[in-house]
Amino acid sequence: MSAVITEKPALREGAFGHATGLVCRECGHTVELGPHYACSECFGPLEVAYDFPAVTREEIEAGPANIWRYKALLPVPSDIEQSPNTEPGFTRLLEARNLAAELGLTKLWVKDDSTNPTNSFKDRVVACALSAAIELKAKVFACPSTGNLANAVAAAGARAGIKTVVFIPSNLEKPKQVNSAVYTDSLVAVDGNYDDVNKLASEIAGEEEGWAFVNVNVRPFYAEGSKTLGYEIAEQLGWRLPDQVVIPVASGSQLTKVHKAFRELVRLGLVEDKPVRIFGAQATGCSPVSTAYKGGVDAIRPVKPDTIAKSLAIGNPADGIYVLDICRETGGAVEDIDDDAVREGILLLARTEGIFTETAGGTTVGVLKKLVETGQLDTSLETVVINTGMGLKTLDAVADSVGPAATIAPSYAAFAATGIA
């Protein structure tokens, strides 16, 4: 399936870098590069295919401190740095000695995407979608979203000077509305739930000429942005793969792309091959992939989400079946925790490593803990956990759990009496 952006986009040479086409993940049918998102033969999801050039570590290291250091491996033109974008990525990979000690792990790292331009990993995928939108001559850059994606799209569009239209459920919390509305005067509130907003977006993508919906008609390009998380982890480890990675699962796309990134690096000779166990993290209130994993089945049964981890609350995850495949094949697992454990995960990461994550990160850290406790994760192996967002966006999750240890009069005597010294 496709959605019109322009009738006949006159693509310039190298508009999508070394990408050669879009290939169906299910049946292998190939279509040309363009605003297509589902296979015309079998309705399977389309992925970008490449003919990669030889790439060296030195060439990558000489690039900018953002995702464009990997531009040769992304569906973007070679002059991408000249096109105004938010320049996301190359975020911190922190060795988490305190959290490792707390959980009993030998070696643990946190890949911290909360320091991206709009404070979530979405800036990575949106930067790739923006490039596709521009190359396809889109006039409008749009998305349906409840939070992080809306922020990323509105910010990237503002910087690129392209009109953005962001659709949100009308009952969305005020802070999340403000965090998008500050960038765009075309925020549209829709009376309905997120599914209604999503459906409306697909309808508009089919009706309106020139609209690039990042997660609809340019989704194959958008999704490739998540590969950069995998590239960065490997490069920041000193061009090595870790033994185990724990990744949050919403649509499941991020997990599949990190896995794809590792395989590409091996194929390109940039890292040595080795087994990497991949683990998926969900909140129990929206755990269709974890449920399927535990049930030993291949099909994902959609659920109606009910969890505070709203950025993971996709009840019918498009890439869920691929997540199952990868976690099973690599010797990983998919696990879930309840909302109280999500809150505990937020505080655990903050107290041990000074990182204030949102509910999605609390889920991932909490699942890491559970994987250790249940013996599913090997504590002697080098592990990476991915934090995808930041805590100020989901402040309410912990607002009632923490506060001052004491309230005192402004005197030394009053302070001394607290016993804190």
Added chain:
Amino acid sequence: MSAVITEKPALREGAFGHATGLVCRECGHTVELGPHYACSECFGPLEVAYDFPAVTREEIEAGPANIWRYKALLPVPSDIEQSPNTEPGFTRLLEARNLAAELGLTKLWVKDDSTNPTNSFKDRVVACALSAAIELKAKVFACPSTGNLANAVAAAGARAGIKTVVFIPSNLEKPKQVNSAVYTDSLVAVDGNYDDVNKLASEIAGEEEGWAFVNVNVRPFYAEGSKTLGYEIAEQLGWRLPDQVVIPVASGSQLTKVHKAFRELVRLGLVEDKPVRIFGAQATGCSPVSTAYKGGVDAIRPVKPDTIAKSLAIGNPADGIYVLDICRETGGAVEDIDDDAVREGILLLARTEGIFTETAGGTTVGVLKKLVETGQLDTSLETVVINTGMGLKTLDAVADSVGPAATIAPSYAAFAATGIA
């Protein structure tokens, strides 16, 4: 003046890198490296003095993508990367073409410190203070603060595994309390205003052994962290100095340190010398430095702050007189804008460049605009404006100014009727 950390700290060799002592900015008196913050002769502020080694661009470029790439120029040991810290810095320098066009500038860059680990430039100074606290064998890492500094101290202390105690006014907004309390169980609310909290902190620093207050007894080390903003601007411009820089002024320390950084780079042969006009930005509701600048006087008359730009609300700025000197000597200026213009500055930066800044950044961007409009800034010269923080922390400043353009039923017909397409 000094405050005890340990009676006789047994400093290891190279504990403060190439720093040689602390020198009084007023009378030149030198004291040894330690927890000293005011001259014992004249009460002037102490600054770190160095005997810099030869440093090459290549050595710096081979360093990590954080402030430690400049470790040879900071009062930190050569093995600083081994000591758990938040790894701040090397934030984006974005060419701001849309904002430049809007204001009529030829070439404009935004140095964006909102993507630091706790989303403000304070992570830079706190990382340097943390190193000093550890080398001085402090047991407690502390600060009085109303926001950004508290977040940075509590996060850095958690990651370093050192006890943190953060003092705040008890009437501080809940979100700001949460954003510190999430990291530490020793948040202390003080019934009083910020001045009362500050006074209490100085008292504790003098009474309690082993306490490092980042902005009191290790302030000389702390303040050096702001130099990295200057280093990064020059390196990211391709080892060149800009013609003009606009910097927010609270205590004034950041402006003086960016200036110092530029001069050091010239002296070390890392950039070519050239005139750099330095401009200071204040909010009218707390503009003692701007008032002195406009009045043509040398003394700063303290004020009682009344502005939404709370992170700039220091009524008696310690480095105010040095800001006056630098801005006058370099052909810059100090300017101020009212709170409505601060709000406009926030929206202007968001709409043109996709950066959501806090009130301090709104002040700096708004002052940039005023400097252009009043002819104080040369629009033909290359200019850098520094954004020091992020908008989610001061959401209320714009929460009533922006919102959805339309609220619609979930149907294409309803959307089409809005005229947004």
